[in-house]
Amino acid sequence: FCTNLNIDFLTVRLYAGLWVLVISIITVAVDGSRMLRYVTRFTEDIFASLISVIFIAESLRFLYQTFIHNPVANFEFYRHIRQKCELNAFNGERNDSQMMSICNGEPNTALLTTFIMISTFALAYGLRLLRQSYYLGRTLRRALGDFGVLIAIAVVASVAHLLVPDPYLQRLEVPDHFSFTNIEARQHGLFVSAYLPLNQLWVIIVAIVAALLVFILLFVETEITELLLSRKDRCLVKGSGLHWDLLLMGACTLLCSIFGLPWMCAAAVQSLAHCSSLSVPKKTAPGERPGVDYVLEQRVTTIGVSLLMGLFAFGGSYLRLPLASLFGVFLYLGVMNLTGVQFVQRIILFFIPGKYFPDTPYTESVDIRRMHLYTAIQIICLIIIYAVKYFKRTALAFPFILMLFILLRQFFLKKIFTEKELKALDGDDETNNENGWLEKDFFEDAPYLYKEYLVIFSITTMIIYQ
Missing domain, CATH: 1.10.287 (Helix Hairpins)
Known part of the structure; x- marks a missing residue:
């Protein structure tokens, strides 16, 4: 659009960021976050699954491209x-x-990349399983589980370097100096100029359309992430900042527009992973399903993460981490984010005989075929929104498609399912057997499962290495 009309892109982006802040202020002033009461578990599960699918798909895509080029x-x-x-x-x-x-x-790059990526994922996942097992002391198990991702990256990268001292791998390229990415294309200094010729002042009004699209996306990303974090099973005590976070996102959008930086939004997977890492489990008897006792709600870890990211900008050029390790972490985050999602649990029920179904509201109060119909509708919605997100030409319609799912739940599904069925399938009430029934066998036989996991991982590693 800007290229065809010979308009400076960053200037239009600056005015769009300004309008995003204005729209955010108006939305907060009229209590717009109350619209979230129409966002139910139906939409939340689709959104959470979409984020996980994107993480997993991008990791597998990276591996596929590596095999194509090598x-x-x-x-x-x-x-x-x-x-x-x-x-x-x-x-x-x-x-x-x-x-x-x-x-x-290079002939061995693809195999080494596969080894690093799968090993990083497997080691991080294994340390997570170790946290819930009976091995070592309780404090040591928790420490290894909390720092499992960092340990996995460090160990796998070190082992790969020892096996092949100077491998031909794609690495994370971090510049050793601060500068603009493309100073010639930027055509601005540190601050983006707001100047427009008189014959282009109409762009300020047109920027409202772009700002509206961006705001809808920010609203959906931020508020649904808040909803996922505010569930009862996460045991958060402090109130959620539904209004303040939205206003803060609008201000950050304007600030990024002034400096020409990328726009930011709430990161659902990272936020859920951060909450899980700060959760302290209850002390339970052997065989009893563990739950969350409380969460260490503070700001020290987020400040520490931001500081470490800044330090990494200075020392990242010396680390030269393999990209395969980072995509292994993405794969881990995508898989872990699916844990406890009722939508995923109901997909698994497609392949389980009815007599083995767990005792949950949606298995006891809803007919099996009706439950599978509800799950199939969610699967279709997930495929549609992933396709919209995947293709660049339709990516802008992503927030509107997500809003259509909200309307689908509020109007269309009420004509297909009864109120009792929707309450069981889409309600917030959970029993002790729900949300954790998939992990029941694991917690009862944790040491044996962990041993089998290590054997399988060792055999796989030897096969790949050979």
Whole structure:
């Protein structure tokens, strides 16, 4: 749009950020966050599952691209490719982008990337299981579980470096100096100029449309993340900042627009992972399902994370972490975010005979076929919103699709399901058997499951290494 009309993009973005703040102030003033009462578990579960699917899909996509650019083949294949690449370079033929990417490939990069990514995920997941097992002391188990991701990254990166001292891997590139990404394309200094020619002042009004789209996305991302954190099973005591956080996001959007920085929004997966890491489990008897006793609600950890991110900007060029380790963490976060999501639990019930169903409101009060119909509708909604999010041409419609799901729940589903069925399927009330029934067998036989997990992981590692 800006390119076709010869308008400065960052200037339009600055006015859009200003309008986002104005819309945020108006929404907070009229108590707009009260609209969240129409957002039920139906929408929350779809949103939480979407975030997890995106994390998992991006991790697998990275692995797929690595195999495309670095095929797993024998020596003859790569010798033939190198000869062909040298011949093409001599003749000046550089049009085949796929061939050029293979020319720069290495035969063992894909396998080593797979090893690092899966090992990082498996070790982080294993340390999480260790926290709920009977091995070691309680304090040591909790410490290893809390710092499992950091330990996994450090251990796997170190082992990979010892096995292959200088491997050909994609690494996290962090510049060793502060500067603009592209100073020529930016055409602004530290602050984005708000100047517009007289014949382009209409852009200020048009920026309202862009600001409205951005605000809807910020509203949905921020408020639904607040709802996911405010569930009863998370045992948070302090009140949620539904109004203040929305106003703060609007102010941050304007601040980022002034400096030409990327816009930020609430991170659902990271927020839920942060809450889980601060949760202190109850002391339970062996075989009893554990629950959350309380949460260490404070601001020290978030400030510490921000400071560490700033320090990483200075020392990141020396760490040279493999991207495979980071995508292993993304895979871990995506899988862990699905834990306790009722939508995922009901998907698993598709493959379980009815006599083995757990005692939950949606299995006792709703007919099996009706329950599966409700789950199928959610699956279709998840596929639709992921497709909208995946394609760049339709990505802007993401917040509107999410709002349509709210309308679908409030009007359409009420005509298909009875009030009793919706209360059981979409209500907030939970029994002791719900939300944790999938983990029941694990907590009863934790040491044995953990031993089997280590054996499987060891065998997989040896196969990949060979």
